[in-house]
Amino acid sequence: xxxxxxxxxxxxxxPSRGDDALGPLLIERLQTLQLPGVELLTDFQLQVEYAxxxxxxxxxxxxxxxVNTQPPFTFTPVYATEDDSFSSHALSPxxxxxxxxxxxxxxPASAVLAIRGEAFELGxxxxxxxxxxxxxxxxxxxxxxxxxxxxxxxxxxxxxAKVAEADQNAA
Amino acid sequence: xxxxxxxxxxxxxRRVAIEPITRVEGHGKVTxxxxxxxxxxxxxxxxVEFRGFEEVIRGRPYWEIPVMVQRLCGICPVSHHLAxxxxxxxxxxxxxxxxxxxxxxxxxHYGQILQSHALHFFHxxxxxxxxxxxxxxxxxxxVGVAAAYPDVAxxxxxxxxxxxxxxxxxAGKRVHGTGSVPGGVNKNLSLAERDELLKDIYQIIGxxxxxxxxxxxxxxxxxxxxxxFGRFDAHSLSLIRADGAMDLYHGGLRASEAGLPGAGKTxxxxxxxxxxxxxxxxxxxxxxxMKFPFLRALGPEHGWYRVxxxxxxxxxxxxxxxxxxxxxxxxxxxxxxSAAGSTxxxxxxxxxxxxxxxxxxxxxxxxxDLQGNDLVTTGERxxxxxxxxxxxxxxxxxHYRVDEHDQVIRANLIVSTTHNNQAMNEAVRQVARQYIDxxxxxxxxxxxxxxxxxxxxxxxxxxxxxxxxxxxxxxxxAADGERIDLLTRGACDAEPSCC
Numbered sequence: 001x002x003x004x005x006x007x008x009x010x011x012x013x014x015p016s017r018g019d020d021a022l023g024p025l026l027i028e029r030l031q032t033l034q035l036p037g038v039e040l041l042t043d044f045q046l047q048v049e050y051a052x053x054x055x056x057x058x059x060x061x062x063x064x065x066x067v068n069t070q071p072p073f074t075f076t077p078v079y080a081t082e083d084d085s086f087s088s089h090a091l092s093p094x095x096x097x098x099x100x101x102x103x104x105x106x107x108p109a110s111a112v113l114a115i116r117g118e119a120f121e122l123g124x125x126x127x128x129x130x131x132x133x134x135x136x137x138x139x140x141x142x143x144x145x146x147x148x149x150x151x152x153x154x155x156x157x158x159x160x161a162k163v164a165e166a167d168q169n170a171a
Numbered sequence: 172x173x174x175x176x177x178x179x180x181x182x183x184x185r186r187v188a189i190e191p192i193t194r195v196e197g198h199g200k201v202t203x204x205x206x207x208x209x210x211x212x213x214x215x216x217x218x219v220e221f222r223g224f225e226e227v228i229r230g231r232p233y234w235e236i237p238v239m240v241q242r243l244c245g246i247c248p249v250s251h252h253l254a255x256x257x258x259x260x261x262x263x264x265x266x267x268x269x270x271x272x273x274x275x276x277x278x279x280h281y282g283q284i285l286q287s288h289a290l291h292f293f294h295x296x297x298x299x300x301x302x303x304x305x306x307x308x309x310x311x312x313x314v315g316v317a318a319a320y321p322d323v324a325x326x327x328x329x330x331x332x333x334x335x336x337x338x339x340x341x342a343g344k345r346v347h348g349t350g351s352v353p354g355g356v357n358k359n360l361s362l363a364e365r366d367e368l369l370k371d372i373y374q375i376i377g378x379x380x381x382x383x384x385x386x387x388x389x390x391x392x393x394x395x396x397x398x399x400f401g402r403f404d405a406h407s408l409s410l411i412r413a414d415g416a417m418d419l420y421h422g423g424l425r426a427s428e429a430g431l432p433g434a435g436k437t438x439x440x441x442x443x444x445x446x447x448x449x450x451x452x453x454x455x456x457x458x459x460x461m462k463f464p465f466l467r468a469l470g471p472e473h474g475w476y477r478v479x480x481x482x483x484x485x486x487x488x489x490x491x492x493x494x495x496x497x498x499x500x501x502x503x504x505x506x507x508x509s510a511a512g513s514t515x516x517x518x519x520x521x522x523x524x525x526x527x528x529x530x531x532x533x534x535x536x537x538x539x540d541l542q543g544n545d546l547v548t549t550g551e552r553x554x555x556x557x558x559x560x561x562x563x564x565x566x567x568x569x570h571y572r573v574d575e576h577d578q579v580i581r582a583n584l585i586v587s588t589t590h591n592n593q594a595m596n597e598a599v600r601q602v603a604r605q606y607i608d609x610x611x612x613x614x615x616x617x618x619x620x621x622x623x624x625x626x627x628x629x630x631x632x633x634x635x636x637x638x639x640x641x642x643x644x645x646x647x648x649a650a651d652g653e654r655i656d657l658l659t660r661g662a663c664d665a666e667p668s669c670c
Contacts, residue, residue, distance in 0.1 A: 052328060
């Protein structure tokens with residue numbers, strides 16, 4: 001069995017609820033880039049079994065729409081947290097990491113890419129503001145993944161992780 | 172006895188709201204009206220129903236619908252995918268699917284049953300069941316289970332993961348799959364995919380058998396409480412196979428009268444679901460937007476019923492896989508049949524169904540039809556299609572009309588949780604009588620209400636199509652509306668990813 005790609009990016013959201021589609025749309029765009037060393041997943045919400053997807057990763061990035069984050073997006077580390085989402089149908093990224101820690105040990109370095117959204121009504125399409133925020137997030141993430149992944153086919157995940165960490169510190 | 176649905180002079184009573192119900196899929200609210208001596212005078216489970224998704228569907232080309240409806244729910248999208256496909260089979264005139272197509276869909280469906288039941292039992296309900304309904308709230312979650320019962324927690328995760336792998340291989344993707352299409356499926360199961368699933372299926376069956384024993388042991392250890400908890404009599408509704416066997420993918424409609432399993436008579440049987448509205452109607456009540464379905468033959472007052480694992484396990488004549496059938500018989504015989512009529516019997520029945528799902532998956536994986544290439548069939552185009560499936564939570568109805576331009580012009584969905592609306596209200600009222608009446612409210616006591624609701628595994632996201640998360644708040648209000656006390660269980664994250 002082949003080893004898990006070192007980078008896991010999980011887009012969270014419902015494509016039929018307006019700006020909640022930001023996470024899945026970012027994943028769709030990244031899929032077209034066919035990034036080496038990167039696995040892409042998307043789902044409506046996180047559940048506890050996502051802890052298993054985190055195994056053997058160098059870094060995990062959760063991408064989600066947010067009404068609270070600064071526009072256009074923020075990229076912040078996330079740590080194992082025992083929060084109230086454990087009693088819900090949708091776990092927070094921190095809660096997934098906490099489940100990982102309880103079941104499997106120390107979780108991989110993880111971050112949340114929160115993209116600012118405005119409207120989340122059923123059946124609505126992406127708002128203009130969210131579309132602009134999405135483009136900014138994709139541009140930044142592509143840069144952090146090693147500027148031109150087309151040039152750097154042999155992605156060095158450790159170096160990539162450091163780039164991301166540096167950007168995060170700068171922010 | 173007061174039925175607790177209405178109360179005289181409600182403006183003079185204290186109001187307690189449990190909002191939202193946690194560990195269910197979506198959001199609901201229970202309100203209790205108490206008098207000055209803490210006696211419960213009115214109890215209502217509120218679910219706001221927007222019915223918005225039918226509007227989103229209208230005007231779309233019909234072939235988009237099986238993929239689109241998966242966005243109704245983040246927890247059982249496959250059920251909507253398949254119910255819509257079954258309805259659209261009729262639109263394209265596919266009266267009978269090819270063996271490969273039908274078996275692929277069945278495999279997908281039983282994978283969904285497995286993963287959904289595992290999630291509910293191990294992660295949403297086991298904290299209550301293993302630690303007790305009034306146990307320390309900080310421990311009463313899956314992390315607490317992982318700490319105290321690591322094997323149980325791990326098996327729960329791996330069972331769910333396995334079910335999702337079944338879905339991934341049959342639907343093409345882990346989520347938002349496209350495997351089922353009007354008239355059939357768009358891929359078969361390759362030998363490599365089959366072998367990957369076969370590799371673990373015997374372990375999965377073993378864990379499912381162990382899970383049934385956990386459910387049984389919980390009843391044995393708490394017999395009096397479990398049998399009485401939220402207990403009420405209700406009619407049952409489910410699909411049934413032509414020979415009376417449990418069939419979660421297809422069949423005719425059967426409804427049975429309330430009473431011990433085998434004692435109640437059948438109200439109707441093997442009814443063609445294409446005219447479901449001749450048997451089932453929906454009542455509207457002024458205090459909630461969610462409808463109350465009932466059996467037309469019995470009327471709204473006496474015709475309400477329950478659906479889901481308890482209804483299916485108790486009213487089928489047999490389960491067509493040996494291990495699950497043996498467990499069904501033991502469940503029905505346990506304590507002279509009392510467990511089979513109790514609200515918490517849902518958990519036991521759910522685990523029997525999970526075992527059945529694992530057995531069906533094993534059987535299908537050994538069927539070479541899954542590697543066939545005859546995937547789609549069509550026939551004479553129709554305007555109307557009805558698809559009914561037994562989703563993890565119960566009977567799920569999709570009904571569409573399509574015009575000559577292939578656009579959906581009418582859609583009606585009745586989801587499992589809506590069928591269980593009155594039954595959930597009854598369970599909550601019983602628990603209020605048993606545990607709340609005359610006592611000072613505590614978080615532990617209020618959790619009993621939530622335990623009753625969770626037994627049904629309601630998917631309020633589907634039932635309400637609602638958006639938004641709120642912290643759990645219990646407000647004690649005086650008659651003049653002044654807040655006397657406030658209990659907050661904690662805020663959810665603010666990310667709006669609720670389905």
